[in-house]
Amino acid sequence: xxxxxxxxxxxxxxxxxxxxxxxxxxxxxxxxxxxxxxxxxxxxxxxxxxxxxxxxxxxxxxxxxxxxxxxxxxxxxxxxxxxxxxxxxxxxxxxxxxxxxxxxxxxxxxxxxxxxxxxxxxxxxxxxxxxxxxxxxxxxxxxxxxxxxxxxxxxxxxxxxxxxxxxxxxxxxxxxxxxxxxxxxxxxxxxxxxxxxxxxxxxxxxxxxxxxxxxxx
Amino acid sequence: xxxxxxxxxxxxxxxxxxxxxxxxxxxxxxxxxxxxxxxxxxxxxxxxxxxxxxxxxxxxxxxxxxxxxxxxxxxxxxxxxxxxxxxxxxxxxxxxxxxxxxxxxxxxxxxxx
Numbered sequence: 001x002x003x004x005x006x007x008x009x010x011x012x013x014x015x016x017x018x019x020x021x022x023x024x025x026x027x028x029x030x031x032x033x034x035x036x037x038x039x040x041x042x043x044x045x046x047x048x049x050x051x052x053x054x055x056x057x058x059x060x061x062x063x064x065x066x067x068x069x070x071x072x073x074x075x076x077x078x079x080x081x082x083x084x085x086x087x088x089x090x091x092x093x094x095x096x097x098x099x100x101x102x103x104x105x106x107x108x109x110x111x112x113x114x115x116x117x118x119x120x121x122x123x124x125x126x127x128x129x130x131x132x133x134x135x136x137x138x139x140x141x142x143x144x145x146x147x148x149x150x151x152x153x154x155x156x157x158x159x160x161x162x163x164x165x166x167x168x169x170x171x172x173x174x175x176x177x178x179x180x181x182x183x184x185x186x187x188x189x190x191x192x193x194x195x196x197x198x199x200x201x202x203x204x205x206x207x208x209x210x211x212x213x214x215x216x217x
Numbered sequence: 218x219x220x221x222x223x224x225x226x227x228x229x230x231x232x233x234x235x236x237x238x239x240x241x242x243x244x245x246x247x248x249x250x251x252x253x254x255x256x257x258x259x260x261x262x263x264x265x266x267x268x269x270x271x272x273x274x275x276x277x278x279x280x281x282x283x284x285x286x287x288x289x290x291x292x293x294x295x296x297x298x299x300x301x302x303x304x305x306x307x308x309x310x311x312x313x314x315x316x317x318x319x320x321x322x323x324x325x326x327x328x329x330x
Binding site: 007092188 | 223230256320321
C-alpha cells in the first residue's frame with residue numbers, strides 16, 4: 001500500500017527558526033550569520049567588525065565550533081559577551097541550538113548578535129538559524145571557482161566578503177570571475193574585497209553593515 | 218555528512234505515519250528533493266540502513282525524485298525551469314530572477330505492507 005505524505009522535512013528547523021526570529025524581534029536584536037570555509041578568516045574579520053561597530057552598537061557573539069572553545073576565548077578577550085556553541089561533530093548550526101543558547105544573553109542589552117557558523121562551505125547554507133542577515137566569506141587562497149562549485153552558499157546570502165586581499169598578487173585568483181559568478185547566482189547582492197590583516201576594505205564593509213543594521217533596528 | 222539528522226527525522230516521521238495506518242513494514246520511502254536542497258540520497262540510504270535496524274523500516278529503500286528548479290524572471294516576467302549551473306532566464310538571459318522552487322526536501326510517499 002502506498003501512503004501519500006507530501007511533508008516538508010525541513011519544517012522542524014523552519015518552525016524553530018521562526019520562533020528564534022520572533023524572540024529576536026521582541027528584543028530588537030539583529031542576528032548576523034557568518035559563514036565560510038575553515039581558514040577563510042571568519043574570526044579575524046569578526047574581530048575587525050567588532051572594533052568598527054562596538055562604539056555604535058552593543059554586540060554579542062555566538063561562536064560555533066565543532067569541539068574547541070578557541071574562538072569564544074578570542075571574543076571574550078575583546079570584552080564582548082560571547083558563548084561557545086559546540087556542535088560536537090556536526091557540520092553546521094541549527095535553529096534549535098540558537099534557540100537553546102539565546103537565554104545565555106541579555107538580549108535587551110544587545111543590538112547585534114553575530115553567529116560564527118561552523119567552517120564549511122556546504123551545510124550551513126541549508127539551515128535557517130533564525131538570522132536577520134547572512135554574510136559569506138571567501139578567501140583568496142581558496143580559489144576563484146568556489147561560487148560555481150558551492151552555489152547555495154553564495155545564493156543564500158546577503159553579501160559576499162572576499163578576504164585576504166593582501167595576498168591577491170601571489171595567487172592566480174580571478175577577482176572578476178568571482179564577481180561575475182556571484183552576480184550570476186545572486187543578482188544585485190553586494191560584494192566587498194577586504195583584508196582583515198592590512199584592514200583594507202573594512203571601512204566600506206562596516207559602513208554597509210551600519211546602514212543595514214540601522215534600517216533593521 | 219549532515220544527512221544523519223535529516224535521516225533520523227525521516228525515520229521518526231515515517232514510523233509515525235506507518236503506525237497510524239497499522240502497517241507492519243515500511244518498504245519504500247519516496248523523497249522529493251530540489252536541486253538546491255543539498256542532501257545526497259545515497260547518504261540518506263546509508264544512514265537509514267544503520268538507524269532503521271530493529272524497526273519496521275529495516276531494509277527500507279530510499280527513492281529520490283528531483284523537483285525542478287523553477288524561476289520567475291523579474292525582467293521579462295516569464296516563468297521557466299532552469300538548470301542550476303546556468304542561472305539565467307532562458308528567454309531574455311536576465312539574471313535578475315526570483316526562485317520559485319528548488320530547495321525542497323519532502324517525504325512524498327511511503328510504501329507499506
